[in-house]
Amino acid sequence: MKSIEISAKTVEEAIDLALNELNLTKDEVNIEVLEQPSKGFFGIIGTKKAVVKVDEIYNPTKKAKDFLMQIFAPMNLNPKIEIVEDKSSVTFNITGDDLGILIGRRGDTLDSLQFLLNLVMNKDNESRTKYIIDIEGYRKKREETLLNLALRLGDKAKRTGRKVILEPMNPQERRIIHMTLQNDTEIGTYSEGEEPYRKVVIIPKIKRN
Numbered sequence: 001m002k003s004i005e006i007s008a009k010t011v012e013e014a015i016d017l018a019l020n021e022l023n024l025t026k027d028e029v030n031i032e033v034l035e036q037p038s039k040g041f042f043g044i045i046g047t048k049k050a051v052v053k054v055d056e057i058y059n060p061t062k063k064a065k066d067f068l069m070q071i072f073a074p075m076n077l078n079p080k081i082e083i084v085e086d087k088s089s090v091t092f093n094i095t096g097d098d099l100g101i102l103i104g105r106r107g108d109t110l111d112s113l114q115f116l117l118n119l120v121m122n123k124d125n126e127s128r129t130k131y132i133i134d135i136e137g138y139r140k141k142r143e144e145t146l147l148n149l150a151l152r153l154g155d156k157a158k159r160t161g162r163k164v165i166l167e168p169m170n171p172q173e174r175r176i177i178h179m180t181l182q183n184d185t186e187i188g189t190y191s192e193g194e195e196p197y198r199k200v201v202i203i204p205k206i207k208r209n
Helices: 011-022 060-076 104-119 138-160 171-180
Strands: 003-008 029-035 048-058 079-083 089-095 130-135 187-192 201-204
Touching: 003 011, 011 029, 011 048, 060 079, 060 089, 060 104, 104 130, 104 138, 130 138, 138 171, 138 187, 138 201, 171 187, 171 201
Parallel strands: 089 130
Antiparallel strands: 003 048, 029 048, 079 089, 187 201
16 A cells, blocks of 8 residues: 655645655545644744645555556556446456457466456455456357357257267356256256366256156
């Protein structure tokens, strides 16, 4: 957390200098006036400057955004970050140029970045907040891809009467497959294997006459 004490001829000037030094706005700080200015004897002798103490207010969302920008800076990336907050989660929707490197193969890099952010932000915190990162709408597109994949492979399992084993997926992606097929009475799903190679299996149900 940033904090500074600074003096100037007036309280307002001292505050402005402090905000400029900290690169913060008034909404992001607590301001304490330690000394009021005084002109002294005949306006010359004993003149005192104003002294203020300015403390940054802890803002976890801002801290999370700053953390991401610190990662992006060495990569020469300067994306736009839109933040959506609710009671239990904070979503960072990131857009810009040349962001494919942050997504990786099937979103592996994106998932790792999100995991790292949650690890840093929730360390030593009793109340945990879920931080979600999406880049160029990737997660929505991936969800649609998985939904269509589930339906297609579900039909294959019913048509061939054989189980279908999907590629390894993370827990969230496996959940999409399970949820998509859970109401189909002709097939069932389960997961097998160990992380990070755990995968979904689709099996046809035996029809009873």
